[in-house]
Amino acid sequence: MSNECPLSPEVFTAKDYRSSLKPIWCPGCGDYGVVTAIYRALAAINRPPHEIAFISGIGCSSRIPGYTTAYGFNTVHGRALPIAQGIKMANPDLLVLVAGGDGDGFSIGGGHVAHAIRRNPSLTYIVMDNQIYGLTKGQLSPTSPRGLKTSSTQYGSMEDPVNPLLYVLAYGASFVAQGAPGDMDGLAKLIEQAIRFPGFSFVNIQSPCITYGDPETQLKTQKARIRKLEAEGHDPSNRLRAMELAQEYGTTLYTGVFYQNPNPPPTYESLIRARQQALQGADSPLEDLLEKSAENGGNGELVAG
């Protein structure tokens, strides 16, 4: 399991996780800070890059796997989570990271989040939340505030935003955190903690869009707005309090761990392994696949001998 993070005899530094590809992001984009924090978190965990699978959807932020030396898969819009789960089920030993934007995760791919949480595979889902569609040039996103005027809502949005923190808490996620590149040390630490958590971990990152985002929420003012949950004395094992604090999404920029389940459910991959081991003894020769089927309740039946 990835959370056990077996120590590698080699020692990796942050730059070992940085690829030679030059990011397409605009100068001043919050995502630069996010990828740097990911390099640092991975170095702290020290898994060799080839044992890491980094999966993303579509959007500015979804370019991120290519900027690492891990195995990357920049997939289609909204489907990073199910693809990542297939990878984790195929090879539970891999460290699986998933990343994307708020549109990828809570609009086109919103239906997948709940089910990843239900299964609880050990993977870390990082959402770079900028409340806008940047790649397609400034349309409304699922986390855009009500009333926001964008290129697709010329007279202002008529919808309430999704609250990603409450969303995942309500579905029972066992590790829920929020970070901001304005606090780089804190963000790197948070991502590391999320990766080490045995089960599904979610990190929402307030990563401002310098080109289409709200000028009031840019990086330079971010540091001053951050309120660290730890400093606020929040107990991360208190789920109801976490939900209360999460309601301030969009008004107060809390960073840190909102919720960490002290008794998390078993991970999906541990259950898969257990089932495979339990049934492996019942292995049947391949030529008996159809004959066996009848005894086991299937449709096949051996009728003449």
Add this chain to the structure above:
Amino acid sequence: MVDDLIIGMAGSGGDGIVSAGESLINAAAKEGYYAILTKSFGSQIRGGESSCRLRLSTQPVLNPGGVLDVAVVLNWEDFLRFGCELPVGPETIVIYEDKTGVEPALIPLKGVRPAAVLKVPMEAMALKAAGVLLAKNNVVLGLLAGWFGLAHQSILGGIRKKFAKKGEAVLKGNEQAFAAGLDYAEHNPLGVDRRLGTPSPDSRRKILTDGNDMCAAAALFAGCKFFGGYPITPASEIMQYLSREIWKHGGSVLQAEDEIAGIAAAVGASFAGIKSMTATSGPGLSLKTEVLGLASVAELPLVCVDVQRGGPSTGMPTKREQADLFAAVFSAHGDTVRPVLAPISVEDSFGITVEAFNIAEQFQTPVIVLSDQEIAQRKETVHPVDPSAFKLVERLRPSSKELDPYVRFRFTESGISPISHPGMKGGNYLAAGIEHNELGAPTANGEMHARMNDKRLKKMAPLHQRRDLFIIEGDADAEIGLISWGSVAGVAIEAAKLARAEGIKVKLLIPKLLYPIAEDIFADFFKPLKKCLVVEQSHQGQLYRLIRMWAAVPPSYSVLAKSGSNPITPEEVLEKTREMARA
């Protein structure tokens, strides 16, 4: 004596007519007959009208047949609801329930005079023999066994097995019901001899199974270690089989939250280095399309089974149609070629599924298997699988020399580049739906895009020479040709056989590789032809049109195309063939 017998039965849900059909096919298969059983139901989830059609033969059979030799009617309303699925003709022997109150001369079959019409008090016999109406279907079995010489002992054995746990009284009642049917048949002999001959001695064991189980078993045999899918009629049994078996072979199944997640997880598993599969029916195929395109561009092996049903949209989920061909071939944006295969029978579902995995692995591509509702859900006697008849193909892995630095999408002569997977040291790369260069880095360069398109298309070239994926038989110099595919192929094969028995020279082409179109194989087939008929279960004649896109067709090129759920019988294809021969 006959060597082929087609029995159709209909009743309401509780009459046990389908269960009688299952008992019969089990018994017949035990005796060594070849057999096919298809079932048809009203749209209710439980209850409602139900019917089955059973074809028994001393020789291998590939379709459920046309006009019934025997029709068993428990009530006329239910029987008539199945209309053209249970056609009665002048050769048919009609056996119906006395309680319907209809006189033999007045049975509600317009414009047909069956060979014999027998009014039998089946309900009354069941009540007398077993005390319960439920035993009616065993009276039916007794009648059929008596009149048509079907496997008494095996049927009785089946009844004993089925009722063994229900207590002595129930078992005895059902045995007596069967005996009453036998007795009635003995005392009321048919005027004509329609007894089924003894099967050709065949020492090979037979298995009774359906196309969905066959497909799932083949996936395991091929080394599939992951299945991602979502329940959908008529494909769900593939997931159900694998959810029971795949763990024993070190694999896993994900019942995903939707069709898209099902195929997405399968693509993920393939990226992680294992063989994976998804299965669905029409509506699910529509949903999966974008991810199929991803697998094409990221060059990841994947098998996607589409068990076709009536469409478009929800259509007719429990009926056969072959109208997903265009969707399978064309439904991806961009310039993509995706191999499409189709089995022609339950037995063939095994080989075609294994072939699909082989092609997916060899060419690093998604492959679609177009099964259909009939193949997927009909029961058929098949020979046990001979594992030595199959060779399994694994994807080309990079050698140590090709790693670190590793060039994932290296341009090679074949278009196939060695593929690594997470966990393989030195094989790290970026897979993507975005266009990329040889290293996998994103690009929007027109020249690179053209070269990559060329690579992805040209690697499929060897498929155009796969003659083993076609059945080509008949008279080589014939001027008349028949083409068909999927479960309808069995109808065309029989029609061609009947035509040749009448002295008509005819050639037959059954493509199991539907796409890419193997131009040379079609050109060779068409060369001597003056006339050709394509037979298929789709309203607009999708295969007929698809072939014309790539091949020069004979001067007279026509199609027998029907919307789903409208039977296509060997008799009518034979008649069309005669017409071609006459004109």
